[in-house]
Amino acid sequence: MCPPEYFTVEYSINPWMDPTQPTNTDLAMAQWTALKDAYEAAGHQVEVIEPQPGLPDMVFAANSGTVVDGRVLGSRFRAEQRAAEADHFRRWFLDNGYRHVVMPERTNEAEGDFAWTGTLLLAGTGFRTDPSAHAEAQEVLGVPVVSLHLIDPRYYHLDVALVVLDDQSPTPLVAYYPDAFSEGSQRVLRRLFPNAIIATAADAACLGINAVSDGRHVFLPIEATDLATQVKAHGFEPVLVDISELRKSGGGPKCCTMELRG
Ligand code: ARG
Numbered sequence: 001m002c003p004p005e006y007f008t009v010e011y012s013i014n015p016w017m018d019p020t021q022p023t024n025t026d027l028a029m030a031q032w033t034a035l036k037d038a039y040e041a042a043g044h045q046v047e048v049i050e051p052q053p054g055l056p057d058m059v060f061a062a063n064s065g066t067v068v069d070g071r072v073l074g075s076r077f078r079a080e081q082r083a084a085e086a087d088h089f090r091r092w093f094l095d096n097g098y099r100h101v102v103m104p105e106r107t108n109e110a111e112g113d114f115a116w117t118g119t120l121l122l123a124g125t126g127f128r129t130d131p132s133a134h135a136e137a138q139e140v141l142g143v144p145v146v147s148l149h150l151i152d153p154r155y156y157h158l159d160v161a162l163v164v165l166d167d168q169s170p171t172p173l174v175a176y177y178p179d180a181f182s183e184g185s186q187r188v189l190r191r192l193f194p195n196a197i198i199a200t201a202a203d204a205a206c207l208g209i210n211a212v213s214d215g216r217h218v219f220l221p222i223e224a225t226d227l228a229t230q231v232k233a234h235g236f237e238p239v240l241v242d243i244s245e246l247r248k249s250g251g252g253p254k255c256c257t258m259e260l261r262g
Pocket of ligand 1: 013014017057060062063082111112157159160249250251252254255256
């Protein structure tokens with residue numbers, strides 16, 4: 001995670017971002033700290049990278065690397081304004097003992113568009129990550145990749161349209177909002193995950209699907225009441241967090257969290 005020390009909305013690269021609206025960096029920091037505290041209270045170790053002035057979106061750590069079995073595929077941002085974030089994370093990985101770190105040639109916003117199900121890497125495209133980055137991820141990480149097409153600009157990253165709730169069992173459990181995907185991708189999702197939780201429009205509209213699951217707890221925005229009820233019915237414990245300030249930039253709990261697998 002990266003503290004939102006320099007968080008503001010000073011440019012607009014998604015429909016949530018309105019630079020004319022004020023932001024409150026202290027409130028963003030308090031909300032981010034509460035999310036980190038919630039992870040730690042659930043028994044997770046959180047690594048923190050140093051925030052950098054001039055990179056107001058660096059708090060969205062999920063966009064800067066995809067780690068599967070200790071292999072790291074770094075990121076390459078679509079927007080110029082975020083480009084410099086990638087190298088700070090590359091250096092963090094090298095300084096923290098990761099040996100297999102590859103920086104991509106293709107535009108790739110990491111866990112914003114890549115979701116690991118335990119067996120497959122689901123890969124979004126349409127707004128940020130280039131489709132050719134999907135094949136690159138398959139080669140670098142050595143995992144099968146399934147491409148999914150995003151069609152609604154409000155849901156510009158895969159991680160605001162789909163969340164993996166359980167990546168341990170042979171049949172992974174995911175929740176997703178169908179309308180965020182093209183017809184063909186909806187059919188792919190139905191085939192792969194016939195028992196998925198179908199998120200509501202209200203869940204999607206509060207960025208409620210931008211959740212993090214450890215297989216037991218699901219950390220999600222307080223407004224995502226439908227999704228909280230559904231995950232509870234599946235035996236998970238919802239942990240509700242307030243991310244109202246970070247949502248002004250189009251982010252939620254998952255965007256703030258890069259998962260270090262292995
Ligand atoms: N303002 C950031 C952007 O548009 C938000 C990124 C949210 N991250 C995510 N994983 N969806 O790039």
